[in-house]
Amino acid sequence: MTSATATVEGRTPGIGRGPTSLLPSLTGLRWVAAMLVFGFHAGTMRIMADPGPQAVMGKVFTLGLSGVQFFFILSGFVLVWSARPGASRRRFWRRRFAKIYPNHLVLWVLAMLAMLWFADPINPVAALENLFLVQAWDPRPGHFYSINNVSWSLSCEMFFYLCLPLVLPAVRRARPWMLWAVVIAVPLLILALWPGQVLVPEPDRWWFTQVFPLVRSLEFWMGVAAAELMLRGRWRGPRLPVASLIFVVTWVAAAQWIRAELWAALLSAAYVLVITAAADADVRGRWSPLRSRAMVWLGEVSFAFYLVHVFVIMTILRLTGDWGTGLSGWWGPLAVIGFLLLTLGLAALLHRYVEQPMMRRLAPAGPSRSDLPGGATRVAETGGPAADGLPRQRTPSGGTASVRSSKDSQPEVP
Numbered sequence: 001m002t003s004a005t006a007t008v009e010g011r012t013p014g015i016g017r018g019p020t021s022l023l024p025s026l027t028g029l030r031w032v033a034a035m036l037v038f039g040f041h042a043g044t045m046r047i048m049a050d051p052g053p054q055a056v057m058g059k060v061f062t063l064g065l066s067g068v069q070f071f072f073i074l075s076g077f078v079l080v081w082s083a084r085p086g087a088s089r090r091r092f093w094r095r096r097f098a099k100i101y102p103n104h105l106v107l108w109v110l111a112m113l114a115m116l117w118f119a120d121p122i123n124p125v126a127a128l129e130n131l132f133l134v135q136a137w138d139p140r141p142g143h144f145y146s147i148n149n150v151s152w153s154l155s156c157e158m159f160f161y162l163c164l165p166l167v168l169p170a171v172r173r174a175r176p177w178m179l180w181a182v183v184i185a186v187p188l189l190i191l192a193l194w195p196g197q198v199l200v201p202e203p204d205r206w207w208f209t210q211v212f213p214l215v216r217s218l219e220f221w222m223g224v225a226a227a228e229l230m231l232r233g234r235w236r237g238p239r240l241p242v243a244s245l246i247f248v249v250t251w252v253a254a255a256q257w258i259r260a261e262l263w264a265a266l267l268s269a270a271y272v273l274v275i276t277a278a279a280d281a282d283v284r285g286r287w288s289p290l291r292s293r294a295m296v297w298l299g300e301v302s303f304a305f306y307l308v309h310v311f312v313i314m315t316i317l318r319l320t321g322d323w324g325t326g327l328s329g330w331w332g333p334l335a336v337i338g339f340l341l342l343t344l345g346l347a348a349l350l351h352r353y354v355e356q357p358m359m360r361r362l363a364p365a366g367p368s369r370s371d372l373p374g375g376a377t378r379v380a381e382t383g384g385p386a387a388d389g390l391p392r393q394r395t396p397s398g399g400t401a402s403v404r405s406s407k408d409s410q411p412e413v414p
Contacts, residue, residue, distance in 0.1 A: 025240075025278035026078060027299035028290030033070035034302040037150075038309050038340065040064025045313055047339065048332025049325055057336070062255045066267045068153050069219050071306075073271050075157065076223025079164060080171070081231065081279065089165040091364050096161040098362035099303075100154055102354050104133065107307050111148040114315050133158045136216075139207040150310050152211055159213040160220045171224060176234040182225035183272065186218045187265040194261040219268055226272050235276055240288055243277035246270055298344075304355060305347035312343050 039061030048054045108131055115122055126146035129135040135144050136155035144152050171179075193215065197205045208215060229235040238246065250270040254263045281288040289295070316339070317323040327335050 023078070023081070023279055023282045024291035024296045024299075025282045025288045026074060026275065026290075028288075028292070028295035029074060029275065029278055029299065030071070030302040031295060031298035032290075033067040033074065034298075034306050036061065036064040036067030036070065037306060038064075038343070040067070041310055041313065042336050042339065045310070045317070046324060046326045047313065047317070047335050049328045050332055053333050054326070059255065063251060063263055063267065066264060066271075069264060069268060070271050071153065072156070072160075072216060072219035073223040073226075073268065074275055075160065076164075076220040076225075077227040077272075077275050077279070078223075080168070080224050080227035083168065092165050093161060095363045096158075098359050099355075100157065101133075102358035102362070103304055103307050103350060104148075104151055104154055105131075106350065106354055107148040107151070107311060111311055114311070115147075118318060136211050136213050139204040139212075141203070144207055144211045148307065148311055150306060156211075156213040156216045160217055163217070164224070167224075171228055174228070176229065176232060179225040179229050179234070183222055183229070186222040187268050189218055190268060191262065191265040222268060222272055223275065226276055230276055230279065237273050237276050237280075240274075240277040240281045240286065243270075243273040247274050301344070301347045301351040304350040305343055308346050308350060309339070309343045312346065313339050 039057065041064075043054065043057040043061050043064070046054070048057065112122070112127065114120075123142055123146065126135065126138075126143045129138055129143060130147040130151060133151065133155045135146055136152045136159075138144055144155075193209050197209055200208045210216075226235065237243065247270040250266050254266055258266065278288060278290055280286075282291060314323065326332055
């Protein structure tokens with residue numbers, strides 16, 4: 001079972017950075033989430049015309065849309081785990097804006113140019129909502145999925161970022177049972193959305209359950225509560241191999257035998273187990289395939305990959321005249337692989353020449369640790385602060401090791 005023990009948050013000069021300082025496995029997990037979404041869209045956007053390959057793709061990635069759920073939980077976890085005390089709310093918001101908005105703006109411009117090229121009608125209200133990332137609040141068809149339609153999730157994230165610095169001090173003061181109540185209640189609340197949606201007008205039900213930022217914030221707060229429990233040493237969960245097995249079994253069982261209205265609730269529980277287990281593996285120095293050099297790089301470009309992939313697939317299929325029909329024979333599967341590689345290459349360029357330079361230019365200068373205000377000083381559940389005043393993890397030998405985080409080592413989550 002995993003556990004973590006947190007002490008007074010702070011930083012003492014001269015304390016070296018050890019192997020527990022990084023959480024690269026969480027960066028690797030970002031790529032897993034991005035691939036789930038890509039696979040889902042590759043199956044639903046009809047790249048392949050033949051029913052056989054199309055059926056295989058659909059069967060494997062039936063639940064791929066839940067990759068966004070994965071991102072939301074991971075986002076809440078990482079931001080609380082890497083919180084740095086003493087930073088202002090404005091500093092946090094500025095850094096989040098610098099992370100998200102430049103990539104979004106580039107894709108917004110490209111999508112608008114593509115719409116002009118194809119002579120698509122442009123709704124100016126929807127376009128402005130999308131530009132300013134408020135489209136997820138508008139339930140009207142053609143608004144929340146407007147322009148680069150995957151950016152609806154960024155609209156939700158911006159709401160999460162706005163709320164978190166305001167709520168975090170209360171999270172820091174919350175009793176452990178309250179945090180556990182959040183973790184346990186979120187899957188139940190997600191499950192309750194299915195009968196609860198009858199209270200919403202029928203045309204708005206998809207928006208309410210799948211897009212509405214208040215509803216989607218449930219997953220974010222689940223990650224927040226799990227991170228706080230781990231920092232206090234109150235989290236109990238399986239190690240990474242068992243957590244990964246639980247995830248795979250849950251995925252297969254849900255896709256094959258479980259009713260669709262139960263999927264999101266079950267997967268939210270499986271995802272939080274994998275996220276906490278991956279973080280614990282990094283802190284304790286245990287083996288994790290998620291922190292290989294390739295997985296970490298893929299995770300670093302996953303935000304750009306997510307923003308680009310639907311635009312690339314749709315634009316090319318429209319240019320070739322295969323939009324809505326797909327490609328026959330082996331051309332279909334080859335096109336899926338080609339779209340994957342092309343999107344990855346474009347994402348790498350976007351990450352290298354837009355995301356990173358804009359983070360350096362727009363994000364506030366200063367310590368590299370996350371700029372989220374840490375709230376009140378917190379004392380270890382085991383009885384008192386450590387000498388260096390840093391969050392600590394118990395090591396396999398029975399001692400403790402400092403947990404440090406940095407901008408480069410912590411997953412930057414959209």
